[in-house]
Every structure is written in C-alpha cells, then in structure tokens.
Amino acid sequence: MAPVRIGVLASGGGSNLGALLAYFAQPEHAAVAQVVMVASDRADAGALDRARARDIPAHVINAPADGDAICALLKSHNVSLVVLAGYLKLVPAQVVRGWPGRMLNVHPSLLPAFGGPGMYGGRVHAAVIAAGVRTSGVTVHFVDEVFDRGAIAAQQAVPVFEQDTAADVAARVLQAEHALLPRVVEAVAGGQLTLLADGRVTGQLLSIPS
Ligand code: GRF
Numbered sequence: 481m482a483p484v485r486i487g488v489l490a491s492g493g494g495s496n497l498g499a500l501l502a503y504f505a506q507p508e509h510a511a512v513a514q515v516v517m518v519a520s521d522r523a524d525a526g527a528l529d530r531a532r533a534r535d536i537p538a539h540v541i542n543a544p545a546d547g548d549a550i551c552a553l554l555k556s557h558n559v560s561l562v563v564l565a566g567y568l569k570l571v572p573a574q575v576v577r578g579w580p581g582r583m584l585n586v587h588p589s590l591l592p593a594f595g596g597p598g599m600y601g602g603r604v605h606a607a608v609i610a611a612g613v614r615t616s617g618v619t620v621h622f623v624d625e626v627f628d629r630g631a632i633a634a635q636q637a638v639p640v641f642e643q644d645t646a647a648d649v650a651a652r653v654l655q656a657e658h659a660l661l662p663r664v665v666e667a668v669a670g671g672q673l674t675l676l677a678d679g680r681v682t683g684q685l686l687s688i689p690s
Pocket of ligand 1: 491493494495496497565566567588600601654
C-alpha cells in the first residue's frame with residue numbers, strides 16, 4: 481500500500497516539522513506515511529526552509545481564511561492527512577470538513593488546560609508557571625472548527641519543577657512534542673488510532689515515547 485500522503489501547515493520555525501521529517505525518513509516509518517508538502521501563512525517561516533532543504537514543495541498561504549484555496553492546495557498534492565505543526569491561524573471549517581478525522585494539531589499543554597484562543601507559544605508556558613501546576617505536557621488532538629477543542633488522540637506529561645522558568649517548561653514540552661507527534665501521525669496514518677463518528681478516539685500508539 482502506498483504511504484499516506486501528509487500535508488503540514490506551520491507558522492514558525494518548524495521544529496515539529498523537523499521531527500516529522502526525521503521520523504518518516506526512517507524506512508520502517510516511510511513505508512507508512514510521508515510528508516509531501518508544507519504550507520505556511522508566513523513567507524519567512526523556518527518550516528518552509530526545512531521543506532525546501534529536503535526538496536519538499538513549500539507553499540505560502542496568502543489568505544489563511546480562504547478555505548477554497550487551502551482545500552485546492554492540499555488536494556493538488558493528494559494530501560490525505562493534514563498535520564498542524566505550530567500553525568497559528570484558525571483552519572477554515574470548510575477545510576476541516578474536507579479531512580474528517582484526518583487533521584491533527586499539536587498543542588504544548590495537557591488540554592483542556594491552558595488551551596483555547598490566545599493560548600499559544602510562550603503564553604501557554606507563562607500561564608503554567610503562573611498557575612503553579614507541577615505537571616504540563618503535550619497534546620495531539622484531532623482538529624475541529626474550534627481552536628484546541630478537537631478529540632484528544634494522545635498526550636504526554638512532563639514535570640514542572642519549582643525553579644522552572646516558562647522557557648524551561650517550553651523546552652521540556654517541545655522535546656515531548658517531537659517524540660509524540662510523529663508517533664501519533666503514524667498511528668492515525670496506519671489506522672491504529674481512529675476518530676469515531678461520535679467523537680471518541682479508539683486505538684493506541686504503536687510505541688510510547690521514551
Ligand atoms: C510548538 O510549541 C507547538 O506546540 C505549538 O507551536 C510550537 C511550534 O513550534 N503549536 P515549531 O515551529 O514546531 O518549532
């Protein structure tokens with residue numbers, strides 16, 4: 481069976497994209513899925529440079545609210561699984577509906593905590609420190625029309641230490657993101673993890689990140 485064709489949307493430096501590219505460069509994972517295109521709402525996004533470095537088509541999304549254009553772009557590459565890897569724009573509902581159960585997002589907290597509009601990047605970890613919680617982590621979830629609300633596919637916790645700064649938490653969570661996201665993408669691509677019509681997620685990962 482041909483590998484599942486992944487399209488990645490990213491707004492920033494693309495370290496999560498980098499983790500995906502490294503993971504699916506490995507033959508046993510490349511057989512399951514491969515990143516076939518990358519798009520960003522920012523022409524200067526490092527994620528686009530990472531794609532170009534691997535000769536993967538890199539596109540700028542000039543109108544992030546234009547569902548027709550984004551659908552057409554994804555379809556032009558026969559994308560069957562969409563991954564939001566640090567994508568900061570709301571995906572138009574039309575696009576979400578075009579890939580039911582086939583769109584994933586990575587969020588740097590244990591949703592539903594520290595999620596929702598405005599909770600992205602450093603703001604998440606500053607809120608974690610301010611709240612004095614002792615555990616944070618990463619959530620990979622299916623995307624629906626509301627920011628960070630979709631059904632949870634997998635989570636990985638990380639400790640928050642007393643002397644931590646928001647930057648310390650960000651670095652520890654980012655490491656967990658890089659370990660978890662590719663495994664969830666592979667499990668969804670391979671059919672081990674599925675979003676059911678009633679919104680429940682069934683199945684499990686093939687391997688739990690160390
Ligand atoms: C990550 O922290 C991710 O959880 C959030 O945005 C950040 C993206 O970082 N959605 P990068 O661009 O993948 O390095």
